Amino acid sequence: MTEKTAQLSKAQAITSEVRRRIVDREWRQGDRIPDEAELAVEFGVARATVNKALQMLAEEGLLDRKRRAGTHVTVNPARKATLTIPIVREQIEGAGLEYSHRVVAQKLSPIPADVALRMSLPEGAELIHLRTVHYGDSQPFQVEDRWINPGAAPGVERIDFHRINANEWLVRNFPWLHADMAFSAENANARDARLLEARQGTALLILQRTTFNDLGAITTVRLAFHPGYQLIATP
Amino acid sequence: MTEKTAQLSKAQAITSEVRRRIVDREWRQGDRIPDEAELAVEFGVARATVNKALQMLAEEGLLDRKRRAGTHVTVNPARKATLTIPIVREQIEGAGLEYSHRVVAQKLSPIPADVALRMSLPEGAELIHLRTVHYGDSQPFQVEDRWINPGAAPGVERIDFHRINANEWLVRNFPWLHADMAFSAENANARDARLLEARQGTALLILQRTTFNDLGAITTVRLAFHPGYQLIATP
DNA sequence: GGCTGCTCTATGTCTATACTTAATGAAACT
DNA sequence: AGTTTCATTAAGTATAGACATAGAGCAGCC
Numbered sequence: 001m002t003e004k005t006a007q008l009s010k011a012q013a014i015t016s017e018v019r020r021r022i023v024d025r026e027w028r029q030g031d032r033i034p035d036e037a038e039l040a041v042e043f044g045v046a047r048a049t050v051n052k053a054l055q056m057l058a059e060e061g062l063l064d065r066k067r068r069a070g071t072h073v074t075v076n077p078a079r080k081a082t083l084t085i086p087i088v089r090e091q092i093e094g095a096g097l098e099y100s101h102r103v104v105a106q107k108l109s110p111i112p113a114d115v116a117l118r119m120s121l122p123e124g125a126e127l128i129h130l131r132t133v134h135y136g137d138s139q140p141f142q143v144e145d146r147w148i149n150p151g152a153a154p155g156v157e158r159i160d161f162h163r164i165n166a167n168e169w170l171v172r173n174f175p176w177l178h179a180d181m182a183f184s185a186e187n188a189n190a191r192d193a194r195l196l197e198a199r200q201g202t203a204l205l206i207l208q209r210t211t212f213n214d215l216g217a218i219t220t221v222r223l224a225f226h227p228g229y230q231l232i233a234t235p
Numbered sequence: 236m237t238e239k240t241a242q243l244s245k246a247q248a249i250t251s252e253v254r255r256r257i258v259d260r261e262w263r264q265g266d267r268i269p270d271e272a273e274l275a276v277e278f279g280v281a282r283a284t285v286n287k288a289l290q291m292l293a294e295e296g297l298l299d300r301k302r303r304a305g306t307h308v309t310v311n312p313a314r315k316a317t318l319t320i321p322i323v324r325e326q327i328e329g330a331g332l333e334y335s336h337r338v339v340a341q342k343l344s345p346i347p348a349d350v351a352l353r354m355s356l357p358e359g360a361e362l363i364h365l366r367t368v369h370y371g372d373s374q375p376f377q378v379e380d381r382w383i384n385p386g387a388a389p390g391v392e393r394i395d396f397h398r399i400n401a402n403e404w405l406v407r408n409f410p411w412l413h414a415d416m417a418f419s420a421e422n423a424n425a426r427d428a429r430l431l432e433a434r435q436g437t438a439l440l441i442l443q444r445t446t447f448n449d450l451g452a453i454t455t456v457r458l459a460f461h462p463g464y465q466l467i468a469t470p
Numbered sequence: 471g472g473c474t475g476c477t478c479t480a481t482g483t484c485t486a487t488a489c490t491t492a493a494t495g496a497a498a499c500t
Numbered sequence: 501a502g503t504t505t506c507a508t509t510a511a512g513t514a515t516a517g518a519c520a521t522a523g524a525g526c527a528g529c530c
Contacts, residue, residue, distance in 0.1 A: 009483065023410050023448050035510055046485045051511075061319075062410065067492040067511045076406060078321045081416055083468065084296075086313045171311060172264050175257050175297065181316055181468040185420035185438035185460075203420035203438035213258050225420075233318065233416040244513060270480055281515045286481075302481045302522040 010045050014053035017043075022062060022073055029075045033063075036071075081233040085181075085209075087168055088134045088142055097136035103162045104131040104195065115147050118180070118210050119217035128156060130166055133195050140196045143224040152215040167221075174218050176211035183207055183231070192224050202227045245280050249288035252278075257297060257308055264310045268298075271306075316468040320416075320444075322403055323369045323377055332371035338397045339366040339430065350382050353415070353445050354452035360384075363391060365401055368430050375431045378459040387450040402456075409453050411446035418442055418466070427459050437462045 008016070021027045033039075036054065040047040054071060057063045061079045064072045092099040109129045116123040132144040146166055150156050153174045161169070184206045186192075193200040204227060210220040225231075243251070256262045268274075271289065275282040289306055292298045296314045299307045327334040344364045351358040363383040369376045381401055385391050388409045396404070419441045421427075428435040439462060445455040460466075 011483080019412065020449075023412050029407050029410075037510080046487095047511095048486085048513095049484065051513090052483095054511090065511065068494055068509050069492090070510060076322050076325070076403065077410065078319050078325070079414070081318050081320060081414075083316050083318065084313050085316060087311050090311070090313070168311065175264075175312060177254065177258050179314070179316075179470045181470065183418055183440065183466040183468065184464065185440040185462075187422075187436070187438045201422070201436060203422045205418065205420040205440075214255075227420075229419065231418040233418065235414045235416065246513080272480085282481095283483095283516085284514065286483090287513095289481090300481065301524095303479050303524055304522090305480060 010043075011049050011052045011056070014039070014043055014045070014050060015056050018053065018057060019062065027073050029073050029077075031073050032070050033073065079235060081235050083231065083233045085207075087165075087171065088144075089165060089168065092134065092136040092141055095136065098138075100135045100138065101165055102133050102135070104133060106130050106161055108157075111147060115220060118208075118220050119147070119149060121149065121217060130161055132161070132166065134165075139226070140198075141226055143192055143195045144221060145224075146219055146221040148219045149217050152213055152218045166219075170211075170219055174213060176218055177213050179209060179211045181207070181209045186224070188224070188227075196224065196226050198227050205229050205231060207231075245278075246284050246287045246291070249274070249278055249280070249285060250291050253288065253292060254297065262308050264308050264312075266308050267305050268308065314470060316470050318466065318468045320442075322400075322406065323379075324400060324403065327369065327371040327376055330371065333373075334369070334371060335373065336367055336369045336400055339368060341365050341396055343392075346382060350455060353443075353455050354382070354384060356384065356452060365396055367396070367401065369400075374461070376461055378427055378430045379456060380459075381454060381456040383454045384452050387448055387453045401454075405446075405454055409448060411453055412448050414444060414446045416442070416444045421459070423459070423462075431459065431461050433462050440464050440466060442466075 027033055034042070036047050036050045039050045043050065054063060054065065058065045061077045062074055064074050089099045107129055108126050110124045111121065111127050113123050116125065128148040128150065130144070130146040130148065132146070133140055134142045134144065148156050148166070148170070153170065159169060185203050186206050188196065188198055188200055188202045188204050190200055192204060193202065205225045207223040211218045262268050269277070271282050271285045274285045278285065289298060289300065293300045296312045297309055299309050324334045342364055343361050345359045346354070346356065346362050348358050351360065363385065365379070365381045365383065367379040367381070369379065383391050383401070383405070388405065394404060420438050421441050423431065423433055423435055423437045423439050425435055427439060428437065440460045442458040446453045
């Protein structure tokens, strides 16, 4: 009968202990906590180890650290949440469903003003416009409306996205340096409703994302999730 | 005329250089990259510094690292996005608007089944139920529907939330250990519509969050944002 | 073939030490 | 009082060295 010890590193152990002291209010919001050297002595580790632990908590938003001023418990912790934006296919298959997708449209078109703005490209530039529906067990899961810039993703003109999912092809071939991302809610328009097999006007969760590499904007995409979809974020 | 050098640490400099090599496809998806020792020699730094840099990129999702197997460029990078959930007041004031809030209801009530489930509490337990509207320059910004568990947040019974915003009071007095968070879209119901001064049925971005400390669930809240609200995430 | 156990390697983690740097608070100077 | 200067302090970063450990791949066994 072996103990199922969680096997924490020393740094992680210190993080949890400090977190516990904050949650149990031994160290109150605004308090200055002992400095790294003192904690190193208390926990019997090197200062570098304490430093690593406290930096993790600072990133988490629980601690405020400043040179010379010391480390304080954040007064109004604006905690951070991480969301992993998975590949649609993996997301669907991960839920135990069978993935399929259908390309509704793929053609070269002049971009409208809002897309030009998001991608920092001249209005009227010709980009590849794609409209795709992603299915899980033949239920519509997500509608994708995407513009791809061949200037930043050379070779894209020759790809047939009926065979390869655009998201995956791009992600595998053109890693990005920077991205803009925004979530919002929209009432399903006629096209969304038709493609998602939902009633027009239904509230849909929308993710709008634009990615850039050193050649400029690669792609911008509007993802409309099926009604009722919940996006889970982990703290 | 001093150079406005970005003042990167060595570890950060290595991160950007490695990121550049990936984006410029000198190192392709799936490739194995040189090991820490080799990179340490190449960049003229200690192995610990390379380790720190590569760990950052691994957290970002660009690299896959395994003992003995080495470091590979991720094939399907499921990149992560961070969202900072700010205090409403700070968010509104940060936009240059004047913050105010109105408590629509504050009373002890038995919790309905869905709330009991989310908070892992017995159905029918009596919690504090709060309904609040937050305004920016007297435009409704967000509607808050919150349940607070006095069992995990002792003292809450005696607080008058007309004077202090519940979110801030909780955040300042009861830091949490764990949280569940989900985003979704809902059509405004009659109450949402009235409180947000919007049309019934309008799509609203909803954030549902439950926080826990070592005594159990502290609070669960459903935040409905005003129509058109965009939540920005940073990669 | 298929399984077992060993070996060796690349990453994971920690330590002790050192130097750098922001910024505080006080002293010195208008 | 208001301002500038400056020493001091705590965090930030880097280093060389060490040991731990997962796990890929091989060898040998049935």
